Amino acid sequence: MMTIPYTQILVLIAFAVFFHRAAEMEEAPSWIWSALSILISVLTIFWLHWGWLGIILGQVGLFVGITILRMVRKE
Secondary structure, X not given: OOOOOHHHHXXXXXXXXXXXXXXXXXXXXXXXXXXXXXXXHHHHHHHOOOXXXXXXXXXXXXXXXXXXXXXXXXX
């Protein structure tokens, strides 16, 4: 029987809200940033079974990736 990781899902929502708000501040498409955050969290929770470390590393990776992409586009 598989248990539902409620706290991890709560963290998933918190990161999605964070990326949504960050995209609004950067005047970027917020639904894309939120969707990427949710996708990464769902993959690490349910497919890779990495737990907390996977969620946090995935979100940090997304943040770094977005930052690098925006820096390259501005040049």
